Amino acid sequence: MQERAGKIMQTVWQDPAEIIRKSQPDDPVMVFAPSVLEQTAKRFLDGFPGLVTYAVKANPDEAVIQTLLGAGIGGFDVASPAEIDLIGRLAPGAARHYHNPVRARSEIAHAVKAGVKAWSVDSESELAKLIEMVPPEGCEISPRFKLPVTGAIYDFGSKFGATPDLAAELLSRVAEAGFTPSLTFHPGTQCTDPGAWEHYIRTARDICDMAGTRAHRLNVGGGFPSHRVHGVLPDLEAIFDLIGRTNAEVFGDDAPALVCEPGRGLCADAFSLITRVKAVRDGTAVFLNDGVYGGLAELPVIGNIDRVDVLRPDGTPRGGDEMGRVIFGPTCDSVDRLPGDMVLPDAIAEGDYVVFHGAGAYSVVTNTRFNGFGEMARATAMSLEIAA
Known part of the structure; x- marks a missing residue:
């Protein structure tokens, strides 16, 4: 069995959406298929x-x-x-x-x-x-x-x-x-x-x-x-x-x-990283519970992954119109920002989940736990595909 912050997670999940729907994780989760x-x-x-x-x-x-x-x-x-x-x-x-x-x-x-x-x-x-x-x-x-x-x-x-x-x-x-x-x-x-x-x-x-x-x-x-x-x-x-x-x-x-x-x-493609939206600051910048001091460390060097799904807390896709957003990580450091803007649903809200696909390389190994953040759960899934 897999443990996360004292909770027992089931051995194998169907996909990241099921983890979100049933577990509502507040910490990042690295999902392995x-x-x-x-x-x-x-x-x-x-x-x-x-x-x-x-x-x-x-x-x-x-x-x-x-x-x-x-x-x-x-x-x-x-x-x-x-x-x-x-x-x-x-x-x-x-x-x-x-x-x-x-x-x-x-x-x-x-x-x-x-x-x-x-x-x-x-x-x-x-x-x-x-x-x-x-x-x-x-x-x-x-x-x-x-x-x-x-x-x-x-x-x-x-x-x-x-x-x-x-x-x-x-x-x-x-x-x-x-x-x-x-x-x-x-x-x-x-x-x-x-x-x-x-x-x-x-x-x-x-x-x-x-x-x-x-x-x-x-x-x-x-x-x-x-x-x-x-x-x-x-x-x-x-x-x-x-x-x-x-x-x-x-x-x-x-x-x-x-x-x-x-x-x-x-x-890389065998992993997806589940992050959660901590805040949407006055309808503009998005703050996640993970960033460049954690599982997204290499993005400022090689660029953003745009294979991203945004899911509501019930695990369903957050659709609708999209717009470019500045993305910050959780630490009290202005360097903790993803490069450029990311195109995300205009209606993205606090408590939503942003799933980064193809996140398996140079991510787990670069998690620094800086500023007290970075606790990362692990999970195994049958698939990383999320139905539209």
Whole structure:
């Protein structure tokens, strides 16, 4: 059973509307639909032409990990000792790729002791640490390279990634040191342009040629988009197809095995966040019981989710004319505001519920409990769809 503020919630609900109608929650509720996660995992497993690993940082909830394991996901991208240990406990036979390219020596030692065999790197200084501390037998090191971002909401290259020239030098040194040489990149979060992956794969071939070294595997990163905008479904299959075709064309018979590491693209759409309207200030700004210090933390960075339902306390949709509203969270901090305006029903009222769909990535893990807010209940549902 699931507990919320001392109350017992039933094990599985029909949908978020039933939770609202029967429970009337005053705190935010994160609703998980395992069937949606299973369906998304199947899309990746059936469509991606290589190994699918899950980026644990997006949502490390044990129910998520267990559901993915049940769906057939057998590898995980881990970025910290805590994530290494989590997967080691829940899935001791699964592959763990430690692809955070900058690590303290204590973190490297922890991963070596845990049996991690796959690493990434983007600098000479970090590669020197790995060569010093990691036994090369059976271990893979993948230089991570970066290119100017295209088609993504924000660019990971400002923090991680070597230039192609440096990546070639690193790849050559990896091979010389006796490790299995591979390559990895990340096209940027919520990347909707398949051409970004094509550009990276073609550059990967250039790096191999400069290094005079074959890449055993090519990890094409995450960046696979989730469904954030009404009427715009991510075309994952088009991305998968272009990745496979480009890899075969560019490398020919010497093509590296492909790996991907989706986080958001796997877990986001399997969750919906139920929030409640605390107040509508003089008919203008809407105040919610959750905001940027809680489950909506990433919206100021990547933009609003517009897949939103507004429900009355009886669980029925609040229809009618719509208008743009400023949305504030519950804390006593003016930064606690969603970007721009959100289009919501003109008749939205105190006590109504605003349900954000596709909220499963970088939400549970960023809940700060700042200012005493942020208590979040968890619930499981058969479906996240709400009837009109």
